[in-house]
Amino acid sequence: MKRTVFRGGTLFDAVSLTAESADIAVENGWIVDVGSGLDGDEEVDCTGRGVLPGLIDCHVHLTMTGSDVVESAQQPFSLQFYEGARNMAKTLAAGVTTVRDAAGADLGMRVAQERGLIPGPRMQISLNMLSQTGGHGDPWWPSTCVLDLLPPHPGRPPVIVDGPEEIRRKIRELVRAGADVIKVATSGGVVSSGAGPRIPHFRDDEISMMVTEAAAAGLHVMAHAHGEGAKAAVRNGVRSIEHGHFLDDETLAMMAERGTWLVPTLSAGVGLRQAIESGVPYPEHIVEKIQAPSESSVRRAVDAGVRIAMGTDAPLYPHGENLLELELLVEHGLSPADALHAATLSAAELMGLEATLGSLTPGKRADLVVVDGDPLDVHDLGKRVLAVYQDGRAVHVADRDPVS
Incomplete structure (x- = not known):
């Protein structure tokens, strides 16, 4: 040997x-x-x-490339997987050897990497993001057309759900399709036709069902969440808050007490602002959401004792440039060593991989x-x-x- x-x-x-x-x-x-x-x-x-x-990025979308949602939605269906292979290679070359894919990658991509068919980070996959009707992941637009960045296919079930029993069945479908983690949007977002980040989505009984049903399969729930939507997610036991703007003191205190992680994805905001400056033709209502004043909660989260793990939301900032996130974490109050910890041992702990990765x-x-x-x-x-x-x-x- x-x-x-x-x-x-x-x-x-x-x-x-x-x-x-x-x-x-x-x-x-x-x-x-x-x-x-x-x-x-x-x-x-x-x-x-x-x-x-090896560094760990807890929030990527490997099948997505670029930040022009209208252009992306017009590409041939299977192109996402070829671009995904390239994005995996770019991510690995950046020193990121493990990722948590926050919607997009399917079981075939994970298995291809495990078998050495394509180079890339080892991955945990969520497949797609649970959304309520009219929520952040609903592909319906006011024109009544569908602009779906993550169109369903046999390996990526559709995920618009309402009510606990629909949620129970859908999580079982996601588990059957190979999900390692369950992703949900408990608030509105920026790059979608629906409500902005301050509007909460799903009620407590629905979020509680997600956590309960995921736990039955040995999985955790990660929540795209801001403001009151984040508070509801924490209250009902999600593992991590993704993005996490507008977190008030009560939410941060609950997160610290319950051990809920924050994955800030600071790179995403930088990438979206750069996209506007470069002329990406976002609809005006999306531009308004991107340009609206927002407050990163990272510095206050650190002060409150909330655990931080690194995630980028690539490709909103490009795949392969993931390590900008470390600089941004330092700008928002972490020491360089703490930022590296967020991308190594903290990230491994969040993903349940600390026994074999992170140090x-x-x-x-x-x-x-x-x-x-x-x-x-x-x-x-x-x-x-x-x-x-x-x-x-x-x-x-x-x-x-x-x-x-």
Whole structure:
């Protein structure tokens, strides 16, 4: 059995939130030792470089490309899967070795990655997002046409539901189709024809049914949620709040008490504003929602003791540029080490993967990201990724395998 030593790098310790020089020994895809002067059959020289655990993005949409919803809805149905393969490769090359897909990817994409048919991050999938009639995921538009960014197919069930019993059946359909997590919109959103973020969706009995039925299958619920919709989601036991604008003190206190995670997706707002500036032809009512004053709750959430995990909402900011989120988290009150923790051990804990991912610890998968310079400097970190290893195998080396 070949033993590879990654020698002399400055390792980010996601447990202590520090970075120190050490070697990492890897065998058969797993970390077997961390220390000084380790022996091996092969050596990777990491002197003068930082080494991070494989990064984790808890909110992506791999089958979506770009932020022009009208243009995307006019593409051939199967194109999403080819673009998804490219987006997976871009994400992996950015140092993101694991993702939670928040609607879009189906079981076939996950299995293709697991079998090595296509390069990409390992993934948990939600398939699609539960929405009430007229909610954030309802593809109906006022013109009475349907503009569905996630059209249903045998591997991605339709998800417009009303009432607890419809929800019970739908979650069972999603589980049958391979969902690893249940996604719901408990408030309105920005890039949809319906209500804005401050309007709550679904009632308590409906959200409670989602959590109960998901739990029966051993799954958690992630909620696209803002304001009062987030409060209802937390009150009824969801695992994480995605985006999470307009969270009041009561909601944040409940989140801290119950251990509910916040996945802020700060990159999404940057991407949407850039899309408007570049001339993407959003309908006026969507432009108004994008440009409306909004308040990120990250700084107050940190102060309240809410746990933060990294998520980007790519492609609202492009796939492959996921690490901008780390800089934005720092701008919103996290230390660089805490931002890295949000993208490593915190994210692994949110996804229930902390036993095998999230830190450079013996007994965990050998997902490693080698970066130029100090690993605790998150500024332009995405541009400093030199090599990415997944299960101990090099899956990206800068300037050798560019992803176009």
